[in-house]
Amino acid sequence: MTVRTGAPRTAVEVPVEDARALRRVLGRFATGVAVVTAMTxxxxxxxxxxxxxxxxxxxxxxxxxxxxxxxxxxxxxxxxPFAVHVLGEDQRAVSARFAAPGLDRFDGQEFVPGEDGTPLLPAALAVLECRAEQVVRAGDHDIVVGRVGRATKAVDGPAVRPLLYYGGSYRKVSDEYDGDIDWSPLLL
Ligand SMILES: Cc1cc2nc3c(=O)[nH]c(=O)nc-3n(C[C@H](O)[C@H](O)[C@H](O)COP(=O)(O)O)c2cc1C
Structure with missing residues (x-):
């Protein structure tokens, strides 16, 4: 069934039982990419x-x-303890390494131990050193809630550009909106 939405787009309803189709719907939500690390x-x-x-x-x-x-x-x-590393657009290989099944992901991977021994990766846009406070069961995943103990960010500059994930592919930020939103159509 096709449904007309407010915007000039045509929408298609997908069955939520179809995991692959649902994944494609959820993939419309653009995100950043992070690597979480922990010492065991x-x-x-x-x-x-x-x-x-x-x-x-x-x-x-x-x-x-x-x-x-x-x-x-x-x-x-x-x-x-665990750490979250927010990846930059030049770190696709890091993302791929830490998503690869059956690989020793730290083999040849540079890292330094944080204060609590958590492995910290170089060159991330931001690093959050955390301690897991709650692990909440949610279907086929567990939600890990961590309290941030230490936060570090790469110094602002043109090299600070995020790696994005959208529609099952890596993306880069290509455009920035110039100026403010034009609110005038909303003002009667
Ligand atoms: C961009 C991207 C995002 C991912 N996000 C998650 C996630 O949020 N949670 C998760 O459990 N796996 C996520 N994965 C998958 C894991 O990184 C990957 O399945 C896992 O590390 C594979 O190892 P395993 O097969 O040994 O479990 C993601 C993979 C990619 C490439």
Missing amino acids: PHGPRGMTVNSFASVSLDPPLVLFAAARSSSQHGAFARPG
Whole structure:
């Protein structure tokens, strides 16, 4: 069935039971890309996520969702420290490395230990050192809520450009809106 929306776009309803089709709908929400890391008794672990979100400023809380089926799930779905690295547009290879199944992701990967031993990756646009406070079961994922203990950002400048994920592909920011929104059509 096609449905007319307000904007000059034609919409198609998809069955929510169809996971692949639903994923394509959810892929219309553009996100940044982050790598979460944690130290475990078996060594450093990490995975690429785009479910990262800021939650609260006071107290400072962030979240991401970890697939329960992931080999990395156990490293994050527990109380303890982890770090979030917000990737820049030149870090597609880092994203790919930390999403690759069956690879030792830290093999040849440069990192330094944070204050609590969490592996910190170089060159991210922002790094949030956190401690998981809540792990909430949500279907086939667990939502990890972390309190931010330390926040670092790359110094502002032309090289600070985010890696984006949209429609199942990596993207770059291409345009910035110039000036303010024209509100006049809303003013009677
Ligand atoms: C751009 C991108 C975003 C992703 N976001 C998530 C996410 O939010 N949560 C998650 O559990 N996996 C996410 N993944 C998938 C994991 O990175 C990947 O499946 C996992 O690390 C693969 O390892 P495994 O097969 O050993 O579990 C994402 C992958 C990519 C490329």
